Amino acid sequence: MDIYHDELDGANNYDNQIIEEEMELRRGPWTLEEDLALMNYITQHGEGRWNSLSRSAGLNRTGKSCRLRWLNYLRPDVRRGNITLEEQLLILELHSRWGNRWSKIAQHLPGRTDNEIKNYWRTRVQKHAKQLKCDVDSKRFKDTMRYIWMPRLVERIQAAAAADGASATTTQYQLNSHNNSSMDNMASSQKILPVPQADNSNMLGNYGGDILVNANTTSYTVENSSTAGSSDSFGTPVSDLTDCYNYPVNQSTNQDYYPGNQLAYGETLTGPAGYFNQGSDFTVMEPNNQWMDDGNIYDNSWNVDDMFLQQQFNNHFYGIN
DNA sequence: AACTTATTCAACCGCAGCCTG
DNA sequence: TCAGGCTGCGGTTGAATAAGT
Numbered sequence: 001m002d003i004y005h006d007e008l009d010g011a012n013n014y015d016n017q018i019i020e021e022e023m024e025l026r027r028g029p030w031t032l033e034e035d036l037a038l039m040n041y042i043t044q045h046g047e048g049r050w051n052s053l054s055r056s057a058g059l060n061r062t063g064k065s066c067r068l069r070w071l072n073y074l075r076p077d078v079r080r081g082n083i084t085l086e087e088q089l090l091i092l093e094l095h096s097r098w099g100n101r102w103s104k105i106a107q108h109l110p111g112r113t114d115n116e117i118k119n120y121w122r123t124r125v126q127k128h129a130k131q132l133k134c135d136v137d138s139k140r141f142k143d144t145m146r147y148i149w150m151p152r153l154v155e156r157i158q159a160a161a162a163a164d165g166a167s168a169t170t171t172q173y174q175l176n177s178h179n180n181s182s183m184d185n186m187a188s189s190q191k192i193l194p195v196p197q198a199d200n201s202n203m204l205g206n207y208g209g210d211i212l213v214n215a216n217t218t219s220y221t222v223e224n225s226s227t228a229g230s231s232d233s234f235g236t237p238v239s240d241l242t243d244c245y246n247y248p249v250n251q252s253t254n255q256d257y258y259p260g261n262q263l264a265y266g267e268t269l270t271g272p273a274g275y276f277n278q279g280s281d282f283t284v285m286e287p288n289n290q291w292m293d294d295g296n297i298y299d300n301s302w303n304v305d306d307m308f309l310q311q312q313f314n315n316h317f318y319g320i321n
Numbered sequence: 322a323a324c325t326t327a328t329t330c331a332a333c334c335g336c337a338g339c340c341t342g
Numbered sequence: 343t344c345a346g347g348c349t350g351c352g353g354t355t356g357a358a359t360a361a362g363t
Contacts, residue, residue, distance in 0.1 A: 029331075029357085051348070063348075068332065071350095103351060118352075119330050127328090 026060045030069055034059060038066055039074050072113045079111025083120050085160065089153045091117055092125070092145050 026034075041057035047070060050063030059066060072078070083091070087109055094105040100121075102114035109117065125145075129136035132144065 027333075049348080062333095064334090064350090065332075067349075072331075100352065114351075115331075122353095123329060 025062060027065070030073075034061070035069070035074055038070060042070060042074075068115075072115050077111050078113065083112075083116075085153050085157045087112065088120075089150060089157070091120065092150055092153070095121065095125075096142060096146065 030038075037057050037059055041053065045053070045056070047053070047067075050067040052063075054061050054063050054066045057066075061069075090109060091105060094108060098104055100118075102118045102121075106112050106114040106117050126136045128149075129138075129141045132141060134141045134144075
């Protein structure tokens with residue numbers, strides 16, 4: 001069965017010329033042969049001029065389709081696998097600064113595509129906004145990200161680095177006290193991530209696998225942590241704050257020839273230590289969740305982190321413990 | 322086991338801006 | 343200046359799969 005059979009559907013409704021045009025242009029998932037043809041052509045001739053490239057490579061695809069396939073999937077430096085904690089932190093930070101400027105955000109995450117970041121945002125972040133019953137663009141949700149989610153990510157990055165021991169040569173976070181009134185009611189023992197200065201265009205100098213945030217207000221840095229963008233971490237990404245379960249492997253129809261899709265998840269996760277001191281003892285919150293099993297660390301806490309966020313959210317905005 | 326619902330993400334679409342003749 | 347083609351961006355869709363009932 002040709003998965004592109006739909007291109008032929010209703011062909012009788014078109015004149016012959018249109019039928020030919022319709023039949024020439026392929027749509028839908030790329031085949032291995034198409035991928036190889038595109039890769040081989042770009043290897044020899046370089047990328048760009050996508051429409052003519054498509055024709056020259058013998059691909060019955062639009063130039064846009066070729067460009068998208070190359071940039072989002074076939075490029076040698078495209079990075080497969082889950083978004084790391086550091087990347088999540090950076091995405092949240094940059095999105096708070098630039099909004100839905102996915103391409104701009106992607107420039108600071110080497111190997112990640114705007115499409116991937118956009119999907120991450122829509123599937124993970126927006127879902128949490130929905131769960132918290134607030135708009136993703138609302139100040140309330142942004143505060144939740146800044147003061148609960150992002151510090152939580154920092155905590156987990158630290159924990160992962162600590163668990164990794166000697167391999168983490170330097171891991172440093174600077175979580176300064178803050179002067180944001182909206183958070184003043186939180187316990188002094190809590191570590192707060194300061195609100196980045198919106199006009200600080202130099203806050204993110206570069207990102208080479210490390211989070212390197214340099215602001216006058218001081219926020220957080222990660223250098224050479226075990227889960228930062230070192231090459232050996234690519235295949236074993238940790239899951240994000242909420243998605244701490246085993247992801248399905250890449251669902252691409254072409255996944256069988258991309259070794260990067262063979263991922264092992266949950267290897268570097270640690271149970272959340274009470275970052276906030278307000279009942280965030282996860283063993284209490286969710287006694288059925290196991291953090292350690294047979295010496296391996298698992299994070300099955302999709303719900304745990306949901307609960308964590310919800311609890312912190314409720315506590316902060318409604319004073320509910 | 323069968324069915325329904327939820328989730329993920331690759332791919333498509335429309336639009337705006339840029340380039341070139 | 344303008345028209346047409348190309349490129350890149352952000353929004354959206356839908357197939358595949360997982361999870362739930």
